[in-house]
Amino acid sequence: MKSYDLIVVGGCSAGIVAAITAKRRNPEMKIAILEKLPRIGKKLLATGNGKCNLTNENAPEHDYVGKEFASFAFEKYSPEKVKEFFCSLGLLCYTDSCGRVYPESNTAASVVDALRFELERLKIDVYCETAVTDIKHKKDFIINGEFVSKKLIIAAGGKSSPSQGSDGSGYALAKMLGHSVTRLYPALVPLCVSPEITKPMKGIRVRNVNLTLKGEKKIAQTSGEILFTDYGLSGIAAMELAASAQKYIDTVKSNPFTYIDFMPDMTYDKIVDYLINLNNIKGFANIDNLLTGFLPKAVGIAICKASKLYKSDKLISDLNEKDIRKIAEKIKSFPLEVTGSKGFKDAQVTSGGVKTDEADEKTMQSKICKDLYFAGEIFDVDGGCGGFNLQWAWASGMLAGELN
């Protein structure tokens, strides 16, 4: 049996920083990371489209699920502290105008390398291709019948993007040690919506929209970019609605609608005035061209179709004021029925996880099993796109690594 003072299950964001923090604070400790994949940090390589959006300076104000539990970790390990941590590894970062922080190299591999070198420098043992399937706790933790450890941090992620290692097996380990897990939903994942409407617009991005998700009442709202696909809607604004939509479908057993406001910076009345004026400018042109002054042509056609005013031989001058008002309504509120999402396979994050009231927010230690800690996405904590989920992984990982 291989014997350690601390074993960390999961060698990605949260697990690696937990191990580094523990070793820096307790150089005498013998620490190992057990990772099921052939290499550590695989998911990190895919983050931020390969650039790794490693935190967001606005994280403390961000509307996380589980924010109350996460607040202490964010106070102690703020985005500023996270940047300092990476600076201590020789990794420099820059911040964009939305507060998103990236490595100066614009390469996620630099982040993984910086972490990997620190693990080597600190002589933390890393066992890859070591999937943890069994943990027993008596006085110590016995892992897979092969490792024994005085303390244990489970940082095995959620069940989103299983090809990057997080296949949900961490939840089974938590349950083995007496913990409960909430219902799980794929989050930050494209939405499946009325494909017959979105397919003709496949590949088109619209940069700045508001999206409102409604059932009987308003469920959620986002803003930003959307991308039309042959199955529905992708892009950050759409992906951020996925968990709320799936929760609604599962609980209410009916499909919500998402309404796109294509011109959030213009009032309905202003749009009506603009469209009436267009009649003077290009009234002779086909209706296909009505909205090309501010939207891609295919989107304009879809809006005219949704207004039930589309005919391929219609001219802009054929539209009367009532028609214009109908079109303006659809520009401000274009309905799409949400039938689900692309699921865990394509999700960036899992919403739900180990119940936060079963752990101490100031230490990440289990209230059920002594010397057991959790860190990262395995907890019922998640945020939106923009570096917020990695911020949680680092902050909770460092706090768990204090081993208080």
Ligand SMILES: Cc1cc2nc3c(=O)[nH]c(=O)nc-3n(C[C@H](O)[C@H](O)[C@H](O)COP(=O)(O)OP(=O)(O)OC[C@H]3O[C@@H](n4cnc5c(N)ncnc54)[C@H](O)[C@@H]3O)c2cc1C
């Ligand atoms: C494509 C993509 C892009 C993303 N981009 C961003 C971004 O730019 N910014 C951002 O903030 N967030 C981003 N995220 C989310 C972010 O990557 C995660 O929230 C974060 O990595 C969670 O960290 P974690 O360490 O808790 O879990 P994970 O990163 O999932 O790591 C868990 C590790 O545990 C290992 N493991 C699992 N089960 C076992 C087991 N039984 N035994 C041993 N090992 C096990 C896994 O192989 C994995 O290496 C993105 C996610 C994806 C999928």
